[in-house]
Amino acid sequence: MADAQPYRQIGIAGTGRVAGAIGLALAGHSVNPLQVWGRDPAKATALAGSIGRAHATTHLASIGEACDLIVLAVSDDALQPSIHDLAAVASAESSFIFHVSGRSGAAILEPLHVKGWRTAAVHPAMTFTGDPQAEVRQMIGARFAVTGSTLRAGAEARAIVAFLGGVPVDISEAHRPLYHAALCHGANHLVTLIAGAVDALSAAGVDDPAALLAPLVRAALENGLGKGMAGMSGPLLRGDAATIGGHVSALRRDCPALLPPYRAMALATLDALEQANGSAPSGACRSLMEG
Incomplete structure (x- = not known):
């Protein structure tokens, strides 16, 4: 995964501060422009515009069907419903999906893992204030807690952290709440x-x-x-x-x-x-x- 653009298309689910910063940081690692989805279409359109090399989509399912890397950057309360919605999409064995919630590990993504998706939790241990350009810079050297559902998923998650300029720190599933x-x-x-x-x-x-x-x-x-x-x-x-x-x-x-x-x-x-x-x-x- 040394290529500058190792993914065919990256999808961002979420329109908040973390979604904006990670989307901006990953935009150069996607062959095709990023897809951005949010429950508020206006916010999704605005976020896609701020990323630049991205476009908004009105259906979460389209991200699940088209993207081989998906970032779930929704609120903690919206995480499980979003996973449920994505699990209804036909399995794409080559897809890798991670969420950025701090409190949850990879187990919450099990409905996707059992369908063949590679799954992980990747949590940036930093604050996000709504300045994506500054936050992309702040990610350089920042620590990211990584919990993979498998050894392969954990390795891919650590590669994502490297794309972001961060330092991966492995946290076991059992220790995520602590x-x-x-x-x-x-x-x-x-x-x-x-x-x-x-x-x-x-x-x-x-x-x-x-x-x-x-x-x-x-x-x-x-x-x-x-x-x-x-x-x-x-x-x-x-x-x-x-x-x-x-x-x-x-x-x-x-x-x-x-x-x-x-x-x-x-x-x-x-x-x-x-x-x-x-x-x-x-x-x-x-x-x-x-x-």
């Missing part, structure tokens, strides 16, 4: 934490909370990625109960909505420090968090 939970915990919850900190700084009278936080948060992120819990600093590590008590009082008074998540994360931090260091951090700090 993999996805880890991403959501690390990325989605990080946004929640930062938003809460920004709100508290605004309440404290800071005019530009994001500018104040940015260097600290970026340094903490690099420390956490590079050193794990050994990158921790601050009053919980020191066991400074008086400081933590002041936090609790201030949050209760000025930002009461932030107090429960602050306490929950502080307790999780104390647990992680105890596990990493083999001894319990300050009992006084724990009492403040549990009180």
Whole structure:
């Protein structure tokens, strides 16, 4: 599969941000222009126009019949119905289909696999904001979780990741939910934490909370990625109960909505420090968090 155009025709099912970025990235690997399908024909037409070398189709079945590579980039809730619709199309043994959902592996594609299709899950571990040109560049070096229904399908999925410029990471079917939970915990919850900190700084009278936080948060992120819990600093590590008590009082008074998540994360931090260091951090700090 070293050819620049190893597929006769590539089909994109979906019209969202991921569909747009992957469609744009794969357009050069299809001999014929891409086919794009979406439940909203206007969105499908718009996406085909943004890709350039593509055209919209009004029937998902036409993608199943014409394309030897199909990308299922629909929402999680629409994934199973789309698979059901494609499974009603006559089998095309040479076709390869993958979905981009993080939570599901290849098993959800079994109705297609039993009909002779090669199937896989290929999830890009990155965010998509609706700028396909930028996201095609961001895929270079990004990690993609790959789960193939067979060894052959897994190898083909890894080749697709190479076309996108990414790095494949094999995730077993059984571990897909844990993999996805880890991403959501690390990325989605990080946004929640930062938003809460920004709100508290605004309440404290800071005019530009994001500018104040940015260097600290970026340094903490690099420390956490590079050193794990050994990158921790601050009053919980020191066991400074008086400081933590002041936090609790201030949050209760000025930002009461932030107090429960602050306490929950502080307790999780104390647990992680105890596990990493083999001894319990300050009992006084724990009492403040549990009180």
